[in-house]
Amino acid sequence: MQKVHAYLKKEYPRFLEELKEYVSLSGVSARGDKQEMRKCAEWLLAHCRALELNATLYQTDGNPVLVATTKNNTAKKPHYIVYGHYDVQPPEPLELWKSPPFTPTVRGGKLFARGASDNKGQHFAHLKAVEAYIKTCTPLPCDITFVIEGEEEVGSSNLSLFLQKNKKMLAADGVVISDTNMPSLKTPAITYALRGIAALEVTLRGSDRDVHSGSYGGSIENPAFALAHLLATLRNKKTGKILVRGFYDGVCVLTAKERKAMHEGGAEDAERYRAFLKVPCLFGEKGFSHIEHTTIRPTMEINGLTSGYQGIGSKTIVPSCASAKITMRLVPHQEPQRVITAVKKHLMAHCPKSVTMEIKSGHGAEPYLFEPNSGEVRAAERAIKRVFGAPPRFIREGGSIPVVTDFKKILGVHSLLIGLALPDDNAHSPNEKFELANFKRGMVLSAELWKELVL
Amino acid sequence: MQKVHAYLKKEYPRFLEELKEYVSLSGVSARGDKQEMRKCAEWLLAHCRALELNATLYQTDGNPVLVATTKNNTAKKPHYIVYGHYDVQPPEPLELWKSPPFTPTVRGGKLFARGASDNKGQHFAHLKAVEAYIKTCTPLPCDITFVIEGEEEVGSSNLSLFLQKNKKMLAADGVVISDTNMPSLKTPAITYALRGIAALEVTLRGSDRDVHSGSYGGSIENPAFALAHLLATLRNKKTGKILVRGFYDGVCVLTAKERKAMHEGGAEDAERYRAFLKVPCLFGEKGFSHIEHTTIRPTMEINGLTSGYQGIGSKTIVPSCASAKITMRLVPHQEPQRVITAVKKHLMAHCPKSVTMEIKSGHGAEPYLFEPNSGEVRAAERAIKRVFGAPPRFIREGGSIPVVTDFKKILGVHSLLIGLALPDDNAHSPNEKFELANFKRGMVLSAELWKELVL
Numbered sequence: 001m002q003k004v005h006a007y008l009k010k011e012y013p014r015f016l017e018e019l020k021e022y023v024s025l026s027g028v029s030a031r032g033d034k035q036e037m038r039k040c041a042e043w044l045l046a047h048c049r050a051l052e053l054n055a056t057l058y059q060t061d062g063n064p065v066l067v068a069t070t071k072n073n074t075a076k077k078p079h080y081i082v083y084g085h086y087d088v089q090p091p092e093p094l095e096l097w098k099s100p101p102f103t104p105t106v107r108g109g110k111l112f113a114r115g116a117s118d119n120k121g122q123h124f125a126h127l128k129a130v131e132a133y134i135k136t137c138t139p140l141p142c143d144i145t146f147v148i149e150g151e152e153e154v155g156s157s158n159l160s161l162f163l164q165k166n167k168k169m170l171a172a173d174g175v176v177i178s179d180t181n182m183p184s185l186k187t188p189a190i191t192y193a194l195r196g197i198a199a200l201e202v203t204l205r206g207s208d209r210d211v212h213s214g215s216y217g218g219s220i221e222n223p224a225f226a227l228a229h230l231l232a233t234l235r236n237k238k239t240g241k242i243l244v245r246g247f248y249d250g251v252c253v254l255t256a257k258e259r260k261a262m263h264e265g266g267a268e269d270a271e272r273y274r275a276f277l278k279v280p281c282l283f284g285e286k287g288f289s290h291i292e293h294t295t296i297r298p299t300m301e302i303n304g305l306t307s308g309y310q311g312i313g314s315k316t317i318v319p320s321c322a323s324a325k326i327t328m329r330l331v332p333h334q335e336p337q338r339v340i341t342a343v344k345k346h347l348m349a350h351c352p353k354s355v356t357m358e359i360k361s362g363h364g365a366e367p368y369l370f371e372p373n374s375g376e377v378r379a380a381e382r383a384i385k386r387v388f389g390a391p392p393r394f395i396r397e398g399g400s401i402p403v404v405t406d407f408k409k410i411l412g413v414h415s416l417l418i419g420l421a422l423p424d425d426n427a428h429s430p431n432e433k434f435e436l437a438n439f440k441r442g443m444v445l446s447a448e449l450w451k452e453l454v455l
Numbered sequence: 456m457q458k459v460h461a462y463l464k465k466e467y468p469r470f471l472e473e474l475k476e477y478v479s480l481s482g483v484s485a486r487g488d489k490q491e492m493r494k495c496a497e498w499l500l501a502h503c504r505a506l507e508l509n510a511t512l513y514q515t516d517g518n519p520v521l522v523a524t525t526k527n528n529t530a531k532k533p534h535y536i537v538y539g540h541y542d543v544q545p546p547e548p549l550e551l552w553k554s555p556p557f558t559p560t561v562r563g564g565k566l567f568a569r570g571a572s573d574n575k576g577q578h579f580a581h582l583k584a585v586e587a588y589i590k591t592c593t594p595l596p597c598d599i600t601f602v603i604e605g606e607e608e609v610g611s612s613n614l615s616l617f618l619q620k621n622k623k624m625l626a627a628d629g630v631v632i633s634d635t636n637m638p639s640l641k642t643p644a645i646t647y648a649l650r651g652i653a654a655l656e657v658t659l660r661g662s663d664r665d666v667h668s669g670s671y672g673g674s675i676e677n678p679a680f681a682l683a684h685l686l687a688t689l690r691n692k693k694t695g696k697i698l699v700r701g702f703y704d705g706v707c708v709l710t711a712k713e714r715k716a717m718h719e720g721g722a723e724d725a726e727r728y729r730a731f732l733k734v735p736c737l738f739g740e741k742g743f744s745h746i747e748h749t750t751i752r753p754t755m756e757i758n759g760l761t762s763g764y765q766g767i768g769s770k771t772i773v774p775s776c777a778s779a780k781i782t783m784r785l786v787p788h789q790e791p792q793r794v795i796t797a798v799k800k801h802l803m804a805h806c807p808k809s810v811t812m813e814i815k816s817g818h819g820a821e822p823y824l825f826e827p828n829s830g831e832v833r834a835a836e837r838a839i840k841r842v843f844g845a846p847p848r849f850i851r852e853g854g855s856i857p858v859v860t861d862f863k864k865i866l867g868v869h870s871l872l873i874g875l876a877l878p879d880d881n882a883h884s885p886n887e888k889f890e891l892a893n894f895k896r897g898m899v900l901s902a903e904l905w906k907e908l909v910l
Contacts, residue, residue, distance in 0.1 A: 030768035090770050096664060154768050181670065195669060199769050208733040209551060212883040214650060214854025215636065217784055218695070218754035219728075219745035221738040224779070225757050229692040231683035237807065240673070273674070278663040283676040283809045290674035299673035302680050303772050308759035309780060313485035313609055314654050314817050315545050316782050317758050317883050324679070325764060327771050329672055352692065354738045362769050399669025428667040428772050 001451070003136040008128065008443050015128050016111070018047070019439070020104040023113040023120050029063060029087035029154045037063040037150045040086050044148060051131045053146070058166070060158035063087065063150030067169075070130060071143040078142040078454050081175045083403060083415070084123025085152030088115035089428045096430035110433040118427040121434035122178035122420045123148060125442030132447060141454040145170065149403070152179075155199070155363020156402040163410040174376050175407045176449065178442065180397050180419030185437060188388040190380055191417035192372040193295065193396035194404060196330035198340050199362030202347055203323035204230070204355040210308065210317040217318050221354030224307040227322040233350045234300060234343075240284050242300050246342040250333045252369075254296055262291055262396070276424060294398035300328045300343075327362070329398060336364030365402030368415075376416050379452035384418065387445045392418075418445070456906070458591040463583065463898050470583050470898070471566070471891065473502070475559040477541075478568040478575050484518060484542035484609045492518040492605045495541050499603060506586045508601070513621070515613035518542065518605030522624075525585060526598040533597040533909050536630045538858060538870070539578025540607035543570035544883045551885035565888040573882040576889035577633035577875045578603060580897030587902060596909040600625065604858070607634075610654070610818020611857040618858075618865040629831050630862045631904065633897065635852050635874030640892060643843040645835055646872035647827040648750065648851035649859060651785035653795050654817030657802055658778035659685070659810040665763065665772040672773050676809030679762040682777040688805045689755060689798075695739050697755050697783075701797040705788045707824075709751055717746055717851070731879060749853035755783045755798075782817070784853060791819030820857030823870075831871050834907035839873065842900045847873075854882075873900070 027040035041057055041064045048055035048068035055068035066086070071079065091101035091114045099105035104113035111121065123146070133140045147170070149159050163170060182189040204223040207216075235242055242248070254262075273290055274282050284293040293299070303326065308319030328339060340361050351357045372394050384392045397417075404415045420442040426432045463470075482495035496512055496519045503510035503523035510523035521541070526534065546556035546569045554560035556569035566576065578601070588595045602625070604614050618625060635646040659678040662671075690697055697703070709717075728745055729737050739748040748754070758781065763774030783794060795816050806812045827849050839847045852872075859870045875897040881887045 030766065030770060032767055090764065090766060092764070092766070093665070153771075197669070197771070199771075201769075206734050209881070209884045209886075210548070211732065212854065213754075213756045213758065213782055214652070214749075214784055214852070215878065215882065216732065216749060217756045217853065218748035218752055219737055219739050220732055220734045221695075222756050224760045225686065225690060226692070227760070228683045228686035228757070228779075229690075231680065232687035235680060235684075237681070237684040240676075277666065277671065277675055279661050279675045279809070280811055281809055282674055284674050293673035294669075294671060297673055299668075301668045301672045301677050301771075301773055302683070302762065302777075303668065303770055304763035304765045304774065305679045305682070305760045305777060306765045307757065309545065309547065310759045310761045311485065311545060311547070312487055314656075314780055314782060315485060315547075315758055315883070316608075316652070316654075316756075318756055319759065322757075322760060325769055327668055327769060329669055354734070354736055356735055397669070398672065399667065423670065426664070427670065428770070429664045431664075 001138065004132045004138050004447050005444065007132040007136050008447065012440060016436070019111065019121060019124050022124060023104045023115045024102050026102050027087050027115065027150065028090050029151050030090050034063065037087065041066055041150055044086055048146065052134055058162060060162055062158040065159065065162050066148040067145060069143065069145040070140055071145060079172045080142055080144055080453065081170060081172045082123060082126045082144060082146045083175055083177045084148045084179065085119050085150065086148050087150040087153050088118065089153050093430060098431055109436050111436055112431060112433045114432050116432050116434035117421040117425040118432065119152065119179045121439055122442065125420060125439055126178065126446045128443045129446030141450045144450065145172065152403070155365065157363055159403050160406045160410065163406055167410065170411055172411060172413055174413050175415040177401065177415050177417050178420050179401055180399070180417045181421045181423055182419050183393060183395065183423065185422065185435060186390060188384045188390060188392045189395045189419060190372065190377060190392045191397045191419060192370055192394050193332065194368040195398050195400050196334065196336055196365045196367035197327055197400040197402070198330060198336040198364045199327045200340060200343065201323060201325050201360045201362065203321055203358045205321040206355050207318065207320050210320050213316040213318050220318060221352065222318050223355050224319055224322040226352055226355045227307065227324060230347065230350055231302065231324060234346065239286055244342050244346040247339060248298065250335070251298060252332050259292065263289065295396035296331055298328060298330050298334055300326060303327055329400065330367045332367045332369040334367060336366060340364065363402070365400045366405040368404045370414055374414065376414065376453060379455065380416050380418055380449060383445055383448040383452045387441055387448055456593065459587045459593050459902050460899065462587040462591050463902065467895060474566065474576060474579050474894070477579060478559045478570045479557050481557050482542050482570065482605065483545050484606050485545050489518065492542065496521055496605055499541055503601065507589055513617060515617055517613040520614065520617050521603040522600060524598065524600040525595055526600060534627045535597055535599055535908065536625060536627045537578065537581045537599060537601045538630055538632045539603045539634065540574050540605065541603050542605040542608050543573065544608050548885060553886055564891050566891055567886060567888045569887050571887050571889035572876040572880040573887065574607065574634045576894055577897065580875060580894055581633065581901045583898045584901030596905045599905065600627065607858070610820065612818055614858050615861045615865065618861055622865065625866055627866060627868055629868050630870040632856065632870050632872050633875050634856055635872045636876045636878055637874050638848060638850070638878065640877065640890060641845060643839045643845060643847045644850045644874060645827065645832060645847045646852045646874060647825055647849050648787065649823040650853050650855055651789065651791055651820045651822035652782055652855040652857070653785060653791040653819045654782045655795060655798065656778060656780050656815045656817065658776055658813045660776040661810050662773065662775050665775050668771040668773050675773060676807065677773050678810050679774055679777040681807055681810045682762065682779060685802065685805055686757065686779060689801065694741055699797050699801040702794060703753065705790070706753060707787045714747065718744065750851035751786055753783060753785050753789055755781060758782055784855065785822050787822045787824040789822060791821060795819065818857070820855045821860040823859045825869055829869065831869065831908060834910065835871050835873055835904060838900055838903040838907045842896055842903055
């Protein structure tokens with residue numbers, strides 16, 4: 001193992017340059033540009049092959065999935081999958097970036113670029129740990145297969161079919177994923193619950209064209225106004241409680257003990273949290289803390305609103321249509337499809353007759369929860385403690401990793417969620433970054449983990 | 456006069472080509488591009504000079520005002536102003552135009568282009584009538600001064616100072632404006648009331664950047680949701696009645712007789728009107744017809760909504776801000792500034808503490824109303840009857856021409872509103888058009904009008 005650690009230390013400057021090259025390839029899956037995605041996947045393919053991994057791009061109906069494995073048929077070893085995604089969130093609004101999103105820039109020990117922490121930097125740390133084993137001719141304690149997909153940010157809709165088709169090849173003892181947060185640089189974590197997600201887009205239409213607000217205003221419904229009224233029916237404006245019948249069905253209630261544990265040792269103070277987000281005050285359902293609002297409670301968010309004229313100055317029209325993009329974060333045991341059906345029903349019941357409505361359902365992913373007492377978790381705990389000098393906190397996370405439930409359902413294995421990102425890494429926001437300290441520790445942690453997993 | 460009419464007939468093909476050239480110059484004042492505006496104004500200047508008018512561009516803090524006059528100091532004649540505007544509405548959404556907005560195209564006797572009827576085609580008809588007098592050496596019965604401005608679509612905010620500064624030069628007996636509608640090709644009209652306008656833009660801000668809806672959603676206010684709730688407080692969603700305290704103060708109540716007259720002879724049937732606008736049903740305050748909703752009742756419209764991600768697919772964020780562009784159409788005797796103050800007060804009272812609010816006031820214009828029994832109106836009535844073969848209807852119009860109240864206040868003169876546009880001309884919408892039949896008749900009407908006005 002000394003050789004592995006020495007290699008990781010010595011080669012770090014090159015690893016950083018490689019990561020910079022990787023994040024400079026855009027790969028915004030939401031744009032639907034297949035060429036842009038393929039370029040990124042092919043870079044990764046070439047990189048894995050250079051590490052002597054057995055690497056292939058699998059075409060799907062969407063973007064290709066990279067599979068790169070150390071597996072050979074000479075010896076029977078435990079087999080783990082490392083999951084990650086090479087696609088990233090859209091970088092807009094561009095004007096808020098201090099350095100361009102796809103021009104990776106190191107400032108103060110942090111690598112700034114879209115995808116730096118979500119998720120390229122995190123799975124790249126695992127790739128480099130495996131490289132260290134290979135290049136130092138140190139035998140890996142287990143077989144490792146990297147499954148790096150290109151559609152996580154748009155719901156991983158083609159990955160589940162891919163897993164089904166390749167069940168045999170991917171038969172494994174577990175999955176390791178670094179795509180979550182740790183509370184701070186000093187506090188590592190293992191995530192044992194994720195929120196699910198359900199997306200939809202609602203469009204209201206009035207006249208078939210924008211019309212003069214002087215000549216026609218007052219005699220026909222204004223779709224933007226109708227949308228405001230419709231959206232306002234979804235939520236209690238003071239508490240944020242969702243008013244859709246059945247929305248909270250199945251939401252699991254935590255014991256007082258579990259809720260207390262969520263707020264101990266390292267849990268962020270509300271005022272610091274508020275100041276970090278620069279909001280006038282925190283918000284949310286009564287009786288729950290901000291930590292609970294973002295983990296054990298489901299939410300509904302408007303991600304975007306569009307209607308009429310949005311340029312400089314004014315345009316005196318009654319717009320022909322107005323639309324809202326909505327996503328809901330779900331908690332155990334809410335079912336995405338049932339929630340979408342309930343929201344659709346609510347919208348249909350509340351939509352006025354003066355407009356027509358179109359609802360498009362987007363991606364959905366089930367929430368995830370597992371008992372944090374498995375052998376894998378204990379192994380990760382030991383490795384983390386050694387590398388970070390502190391035991392991991394067991395946390396629930398507000399985000400969603402759709403594929404985690406697929407791994408359970410299709411391959412029958414749990415996912416070990418060991419996040420290397422920080423809450424202020426600006427995932428999905430301008431100025432996304434990755435702490436280089438975590439890039440380094442992530443590689444060492446990965447190297448240690450494989451050893452611990454087979455004990 | 457025979458020579459004038461013969462000239463208008465003979466030269467019509469050239470006039471149409473000239474109008475096409477004029478509308479091919481964009482001139483979207485809302486864009487704030489001074490060069491684009493100046494190019495249009497200079498074309499007009501050169502055109503007027505070629506007609507031997509004494510023409511000048513007057514610089515303002517905004518776009519230049521063209522003044523072109525037949526006036527000379529040799530003979531004392533009555534003096535009329537023809538007002539128009541060379542600026543146009545933004546052409547977006549471009550994809551809905553059958554031919555590009557600034558590539559004038561004649562189809563079925565209609566000229567399609569942004570600005571064709573609002574307002575270039577209409578004031579160009581007057582210009583061509585005056586040309587016919589000049590070029591046939593027919594003495595004009597009165598002096599005529601064209602005042603063509605470049606900021607009507609953004610509230611004419613610099614014109615009032617211009618009128619004040621040039622009161623002496625512009626001393627006149629009346630103003631003639633063709634910037635309104637006639638009910639149909641067979642039904643000419645004189646407009647005796649206009650709605651006023653008041654504009655504002657409200658922006659709500661939460662976090663200083665868009666944040667990950669998984670990591671933070673549920674713990675902070677979503678500005679788009681807060682905006683929906685806030686906008687929903689402004690209006691009764693069923694009736695459209697505005698719920699701002701004091702909004703309806705001063706709104707004049709019409710007599711049953713006047714209301715009845717509004718619905719007689721040529722008033723458009725509600726079902727035909729609905730079908731023309733292609734809306735599922737009409738909308739508006741109870742107890743009023745669609746004709747009343749668009750003329751004698753004030754309204755509030757959302758002209759545009761913006762928040763978060765609006766591209767393809769989804770972006771799972773809590774947006775940092777959300778904004779709405781709002782304009783209100785006002786009726787006699789509402790005062791724009793008082794209405795804006797009332798709405799601001801309402802928004803401040805209803806804005807939640809979880810977001811910060813910014814309100815920008817835009818342009819305002821008072822509503823206009825005059826007694827339709829003056830000598831000028833009778834003169835216009837005679838000219839219209841002769842040219843259109845039908846008497847004009849006296850109508851109220853829902854749109855606003857901010858300068859009309861300025862002409863009254865500053866120059867002390869009334870404006871004669873003789874519209875040549877049709878309700879289906881798509882002013883402010885894609886596929887704006889001008890009926891060439893009305894271009895032709897407009898020129899003849901203008902030629903006849905000067906004769907009648909001095910009788």
